[in-house]
Amino acid sequence: MTKITFLGAGSTVFCRNVLGDCMCRESLRDAEIALYDIDRVRLQESKAILEKMNSTFNQGRAKIRCYLGVENRKKALAHADFAVNAIQVGGYEPSTVIDFEIPKKFGLQQTIGDTLGIGGIFRALRTIPVMMDFARDMEEVCPDAWFLNYTNPMAMLTGAMLQNTAVKTVGLCHSVQICGCSLLLSLGLMTEEEAKKGEWCDEPLGIRSRIAGINHQAWLLEISRGGKDLYPQIRKLARQVVKKSRGHLEHPEVCGANLVRLEMLNRFGYYLTESSEHTAEYTPYWIKKNYPQLIREYGIPLDEYPRRCIRQIEDWKKEYQSLKEKSALEHHLSREYASAIMDSILTDTPRQIGGNVLNRGFIPNLVPDAVVEVPCLVNAQGIHGTYVGPLPVQCAAVNMTNINVQLMTIEAARTLKKENVYQAAMLDPHCAAELSMDDIVKMCDALIQAHGDMLPAFH
Numbered sequence: 001m002t003k004i005t006f007l008g009a010g011s012t013v014f015c016r017n018v019l020g021d022c023m024c025r026e027s028l029r030d031a032e033i034a035l036y037d038i039d040r041v042r043l044q045e046s047k048a049i050l051e052k053m054n055s056t057f058n059q060g061r062a063k064i065r066c067y068l069g070v071e072n073r074k075k076a077l078a079h080a081d082f083a084v085n086a087i088q089v090g091g092y093e094p095s096t097v098i099d100f101e102i103p104k105k106f107g108l109q110q111t112i113g114d115t116l117g118i119g120g121i122f123r124a125l126r127t128i129p130v131m132m133d134f135a136r137d138m139e140e141v142c143p144d145a146w147f148l149n150y151t152n153p154m155a156m157l158t159g160a161m162l163q164n165t166a167v168k169t170v171g172l173c174h175s176v177q178i179c180g181c182s183l184l185l186s187l188g189l190m191t192e193e194e195a196k197k198g199e200w201c202d203e204p205l206g207i208r209s210r211i212a213g214i215n216h217q218a219w220l221l222e223i224s225r226g227g228k229d230l231y232p233q234i235r236k237l238a239r240q241v242v243k244k245s246r247g248h249l250e251h252p253e254v255c256g257a258n259l260v261r262l263e264m265l266n267r268f269g270y271y272l273t274e275s276s277e278h279t280a281e282y283t284p285y286w287i288k289k290n291y292p293q294l295i296r297e298y299g300i301p302l303d304e305y306p307r308r309c310i311r312q313i314e315d316w317k318k319e320y321q322s323l324k325e326k327s328a329l330e331h332h333l334s335r336e337y338a339s340a341i342m343d344s345i346l347t348d349t350p351r352q353i354g355g356n357v358l359n360r361g362f363i364p365n366l367v368p369d370a371v372v373e374v375p376c377l378v379n380a381q382g383i384h385g386t387y388v389g390p391l392p393v394q395c396a397a398v399n400m401t402n403i404n405v406q407l408m409t410i411e412a413a414r415t416l417k418k419e420n421v422y423q424a425a426m427l428d429p430h431c432a433a434e435l436s437m438d439d440i441v442k443m444c445d446a447l448i449q450a451h452g453d454m455l456p457a458f459h
Contacts, residue, residue, distance in 0.1 A: 001030060001031065001032050001063075002027075002028060002030070002031045002032070002081050002082075002342070002346060003031065003032040003033075003034065003079055003080045003081050003082075004019070004022060004028070004031050004032070004033050004034070004080065004081065004082045004083075004084065004342070005034040005036060005076050005077050005080040005082070005083045005084070005142075005145075006018070006019060006033065006034065006035050006036065006083075006084045006086070007036050007037075007076075007083060007084065007085045007086065007087055007134065008036070008037060008085060008086040008087035008088065008151070009035035009036055009037045009042075009043055009046045009047075009066075009086075010037040010038075010039045010041075010042025010043055010045070010046060011042075011046075011086040011087075011088070012042060012045050012046045012049060012316065012320070013316065013319075014086050014150070015035070015046045015049075015050070015086065016046070016049055016050065016053070016331070017334045017336055018084055018086075018150075018334075018336055018338045018339065019033055019050055019053075019062075020050075020053055020331035020334070021331075021333050021334055021336060021338065021339035021340075022062075022338075022339045022342065023053060023054060023057065023058040023061075023062055023331065024057075024331060024332070024333050024339070025339050025340075025342075025343045027342070027343045027346045027347050028339060028342055028343060028346070029058055029061045029062065030061045030062065030063075031062055031063075032062075032063045032065070033050065033062050033063065033064045033065070034065055034066075034067055034076040034077070034080065035047055035050070035064065035065065035066045035067065035076075036066075036067045036068075036072070036073060036076035036077075037068065038068070038069055038070065040068055043066055043068055044066070045320055047064060047066050048324065049320075049323055049329065050062075050064055051064055052323075052326070052328070052329045053329045053330075053331055055328075056328040056329050056330060057330055057331065070133075073133075073134075073137055074137050074140070074141050077134075077137050077138055077141050077142050077145075078141040078142065079141065079142055080138075080141075080142040080145045081142075081144075081145055081146070081342075081346075082145060082146050082148060082338075082341075082342050083134070083138065083142070083145050083146070083147050083148065084148045084150065084338055085131075085134070085147060085148065085149045085150060085151050086150045086151055087127070087130065087151055088151065089123075089126045089127045089130055089454065090123075090126055090451070090454045092306070092309040092310075092313065094451075094454075095122075095123070095126065095451065095454055096113070096119075096305065096306060096309060097306065098122075098447065098450045098451055099113050099118070099119040099122055099123065099447070100113060100119065100303060100305070100306055102443065102446050102447050102450055103118050103119070103443060103447075105446070106435060106439050106442065106443045106446075107289055107434060107435065107439075108430070108431065108434055108435060108443065109287055109302050109303070110281055110287075110302070110303070110305075110430075111277040111278070111280055111281050111287070111300060111301055111302060111303070111304045111305065112277055112278050112281065112304060112305045113281070113305055114152040114153060114305060115152050115153045115154065115155075115215070115216050115274075115278065115282070116153065116216075116281065116282050116402055116405055116406075116428065116429075116430075117281045117282070117428055117430050117431065118425055118428065118430075118431055118443065118444075118447070119305075120152070120153040120156070120405075120409075121405065121409050121412075121421070121424050121425060121428065122447050122451065122455075123152065123153055124153045124156040124157060124160075124409045124410075124413065125409065125412060125413055125421065125455055125456075126451060126454045126455050127151065127153075127157055128156070128157060128160045128410070128413040129413070129456050131157055131160060131161055132160070132164065132165070134147075134167075135147075135161060135164075135165035135166075135167045136165075138167050139165065139166055139167065143166070144168075145167075145168070146168050146169075146170070146341070146342075146345065146382070146383070147161060147167045147168060147169040147170075148170060148172055148337075148338050148341065149161065149169060149170070149171045149172065149356075150171075150172055150173070150338075153406070153409075154171045154173055154215040154216065154356055154371075155171065155214055155215045155216075155356060155370075155371040155402075155403075155406045156371075156406050156409050156410055157171070158170070158171035158215075158356045158357075158371050159358070159369070159370075159371040159406060159407070159410050160410050160413060160414075162357070162358045162371065163358075163369065163410065164414065168382065168383075170341075170355045170356060170357060170376070170383045171215060171355065171356025171357075171371065171373075172336070172337045172338060172341075172353075172355065172356070173215055173216070173354075173356070173373070174335055174336060174337075175215075175216060175218075175273040175274050175275075176211050176218065176273055176354030176373065177335045177337075177354070178335065179209065179211060179218075179220055179271070179272075179273045180207055180209045180220065180223050181195040181207075182258070182275075183220065183223070183234065183261075183271050184207075184230075186241070186258045186261075186262060187234060187237040187238065187241060188237075189230070189233075189234075189237070206225050206226040206227075207223070207224070207225050208222075208223070208224050208225075209222060209223045209224075210222040210223075210375070211273060211354060211373070211375070212362075212363060212372070212373065212374045212375070212388040212391065213272075213273070213363075213372065213373055213391065213395065213399050214356075214366075214370065214371065214372055214373055214399050214402060214403060214406075215356050215371065215373045216273065216274035216278055216279075216282070217272055217273070217274060217279070217282055217398065217399055217402055218272070218273040218354070218373040219270040219271070219272060219273075219391060219392075219395045220270055220271040220272070220273070221270060221388075221391075221392075223271075234265075234271070235265070235266075235269075238262045238265045238266055239266055241259075241262055242259055242262050242263050242266060245257065245259055246259060246297045246298065247293075247296070247297040249296070249297075249299045257276065257298065257299030258275070258276050259276060259297075259298045259299055260276035260277075260279045260280045260286060260298050260299075260300065261274075261275070261276045261279055262276075263298065264279060264283070268394050268395060268398060269392060269394065269395075270392065270395055273373075276298070276299070276300070277300065277301050277304050280298070280300045281430050282402055282429065282430070283398070283401075283429055283430075284429040284430060284432065284433035286298060286300055287300060287302070287430060287434075288433065288434065289434060337353045337354075337355075340353065340378070341353065341378050341383065344378040344379055344380075345378065345379070345380060345382065346380075347380075348379055348380035349379070350377060350378070350379045351377075351378045351379075352375055352376065352377060352378070353375075353376050353378055353383075354373055354374070354375060354376070355373070355374070355375075355376035355383055355385065356371050356372070356373050357371065357372065357374065357376065357383070357385040358370075358371060358372075358385075359371070359372040360385065361387065362374045362385045362386065362387055362388050363388050363389070363390065363391055363396070364389065364390050365390040365391060365393070365396040366391070366396055366399060366400065366403065367400075367403060367407075369407060370399075370403045370406070370407070371406070372385070374386060374388050375388070401427075401429050402429070404427045405424055405427050405428045405429075408420060408423050408424035408427055409421075409424040411424075412424055412458075413456075416456055416457065416458050416459060417458065417459065418444070418445075418448070418458045418459065421444050421448070421458060422440060422441050422444050425440045425443070425444055426440055
């Protein structure tokens with residue numbers, strides 16, 4: 001019997017999608033599902049939802065068990081074939097609040113703060129030690145298991161696992177699947193109804209794409225429809241949309257305008273996988289004290305992630321009450337890669353995914369220790385990155401500004417030296433564009449103090 005361990009099972013909505021997908025695949029319907037979390041209430045909520053789904057459309061074939069607390073983690077992982085990671089160390093309160101509020105005191109504002117920037121750095125520093133604990137347990141009780149990481153900061157956490165452990169790890173993110181459609185929707189080349197067709201979103205209506213780079217900053221290198229290259233039309237329309245919309249948004253500072261990504265396309269020649277609110281804080285051009293008008297002109301939603309967290313917490317309370325009252329819960333395959341990977345490994349059914357793996361020559365003009373997001377082949381032998389070739393020089397250069405921060409943060413987590421924490425922040429494009437070296441050091445010290453026991457002891 002296949003065993004799937006879900007780490008951070010209190011992330012109920014995501015847990016429901018991934019494990020619901022597993023129940024939809026014949027090779028996984030009879031799996032033993034081990035739900036692990038440190039929050040008793042959220043763990044029980046996930047179990048209740050999954051048991052109802054299992055009963056509704058899976059004839060109760062899956063065996064669902066719960067494991068609460070660190071003391072039961074090895075039991076949850078024992079003999080697992082797959083471990084799905086969706087933890088958030090420190091949660092919204094206190095950690096995310098700290099990541100946003102303290103940098104504000106130094107004049108540094110963020111939008112999401114979970115992947116790069118000072119928020120991404122400190123999220124990694126408090127998460128990597130937990131990931132290393134997972135790895136030690138897995139090396140002992142399930143050494144052959146695949147670790148499917150969905151937790152951000154994706155490249156930093158996946159890199160820490162791949163550089164420092166023997167655990168077979170891949171990082172997964174759904175931004176690859178929806179990249180092409182997001183662009184065509186933004187330019188009016190696809191309707192919402194068209195985008196919903198097909199399982200993976202980029203494949204309907206004859207759309208083909210090639211994507212590579214790093215997580216949340218991979219490049220749409222090619223896109224075609226019915227064999228016709230769409231980029232000439234896309235580049236023309238992108239210039240028109242930005243010129244028309246910049247400074248004339250109906251709801252400035254609200255997500256959805258997508259102007260930052262379109263402007264990056266205009267300036268660097270290629271479209272990026274992740275949203276404009278993310279991209280705005282990965283580069284030094286947008287969130288600037290001396291140019292506050294850029295926030296309104298490009299619709300950059302400052303403090304978006306804290307607002308989103310509050311909204312999601314309230315929405316989940318209402319949704320859970322509604323789900324509890326239903327006698328049956330249906331599910332249809334989502335766009336997440338996890339269940340497809342498991343099915344391919346178990347049945348030797350070849351599939352292509354967009355995965356995050358160490359750069360073993362796949363993109364020659366990025367450094368070897370970088371975690372790159374490239375097309376990967378999945379089959380019974382596992383997950384295999386494929387050769388992409390050099391990125392356009394300007395694209396590789398943008399990626400390296402982010403990779404520098406990722407590698408330095410992993411080093412800080414390894415050495416526990418404050419000096420390395422400071423260096424990671426100094427290398428960050430957004431921090432460096434806004435703050436002096438002295439203020440960066442003071443900000444990092446304030447964050448270390450505020451996070452307290454959520455971080456390891458730095459020296």
